Amino acid sequence: MKRVAIPAVALVLCSALLLRVGAQDKPAAAATPPAAAASAPAEVICFESRQGGATDVTQRELKPGLPNVKCSPVTGAALWYGDPYDGTVPMGAMPGLEALPEGTAVVKPRSTKLNLLAQCGTACHNGVFPKGFPKNNRPVPIPTMEGMLPDVKTFQHGRGRIWCLECHHSTKRNMLVDHFGDPISFDQPQLLCGKCHGDKLRDWRDGIHGKRIGDFTSTGKKRWFTCTECHNPHNVQDGARDRGFVQLKPETPPQMPRGMKDAAFEKTHPIPH
Ligand code: HEC
Ligand code: HEC
Ligand code: HEC
Incomplete structure (x- = not known):
């Protein structure tokens, strides 16, 4: 836990900045409630950290083309913020x-x-x-x-x-x-x-x-x-693990860089030794 924590925090901060510049462009289709009226666009709701309503955010436009949040189509988790201070x-x-x-x-x-x-x-x-x-x-x-x-x-x-x-x-x-x-x-x-x-x-x-x-x-x-x-204060030893934190579904791995067929290149060291 401790060993991953430092880079993870740094990564979160970095990606918040990076993503603000180079936003992903796929529309999020996470956790959409099933029966929205056919005419009205379905509401997209994602969760930030605790699932089950405790940290839900409803997607909306801060200004045309700029959503407050983008949700992962895989997990329904919030991945990107149009304004990280929205609602604070x-x-x-x-x-x-x-x-x-x-x-x-x-x-x-x-x-x-x-x-x-x-x-x-x-x-x-x-x-x-x-x-x-x-x-x-x-x-x-x-x-x-x-x-x-x-x-x-x-x-x-x-x-x-x-x-x-x-x-x-x-x-x-x-x-x-x-x-x-x-x-x-x-x-x-x-x-x-x-x-x-x-x-x-x-x-x-x-x-x-x-x-x-x-x-x-x-x-x-x-x-x-x-x-x-x-953390849900009423249930911190959560789930089958009987401890800590409800495990989140992992995201799918990122796409291969162009021209690469598999991850073998990761094993080749750029500096021979
Ligand atoms: C470890 C500390 C802790 C204990 C023990 C605890 N609570 Fe809580 N409770 C909290 C916190 C913190 C919140 C606010 C949770 C949040 O922000 O999501 C909360 C929220 C609540 C709420 C509001 C829930 C809502 O959704 O509106 C109720 C009601 C409540 N607790 C009742 C209880 C009862 C009854 C017990 C004993 C069985 C209990 N709590 C034990 C810390 C605790
Ligand atoms: C009155 C003291 C008290 C308060 C207040 C309290 N806790 Fe705890 N907490 C405990 C005890 C005691 C344990 C059990 C530790 C153990 O089993 O070794 C525990 C366990 C936990 C665990 C699980 C640790 C594990 O080993 O799985 C988490 C996570 C946790 N608390 C988070 C919180 C959070 C978040 C709050 C505030 C909402 C909070 N606690 C408030 C006393 C408290
Ligand atoms: C961004 C999410 C996040 C926030 C915010 C957060 N925690 Fe945690 N916390 C975690 C995760 C993830 C773990 C690892 C749990 C596990 O091992 O499954 C954890 C573990 C813990 C544990 C158990 C550690 C152990 O030894 O197993 C305690 C106690 C705890 N947190 C308390 C707190 C308190 C107190 C705060 C606020 C000051 C807090 N957490 C804020 C995500 C968070």
């Missing part, structure tokens, strides 16, 4: 990043993706209903929540050692919580994750964990992907 907001105060010039670190707010958030502290958990607040954070069955959020039923984070109120503020339910009991915005999940995964937060700050796109220069503006854009 400033990252907000972040310990350890005070030296960054203002406005150069931006993120996509998570709150716009959370359908239940509007009800969390108002219609539900408003101090009246359900009655009172839990006194501790021991795991208990919560069928009403399971109905609304199936993730809860399959909850898998910390192998049985952590539960809802380790992360969610007990009285302000539209907020996350830090180690002092102070609220954290859903748009700054790194502050939450960092309280238990300090090493990963440090790596993320240093650019060797996670992903950034945008201006490649060191002081240039970048969009930082936040922790929950890649």
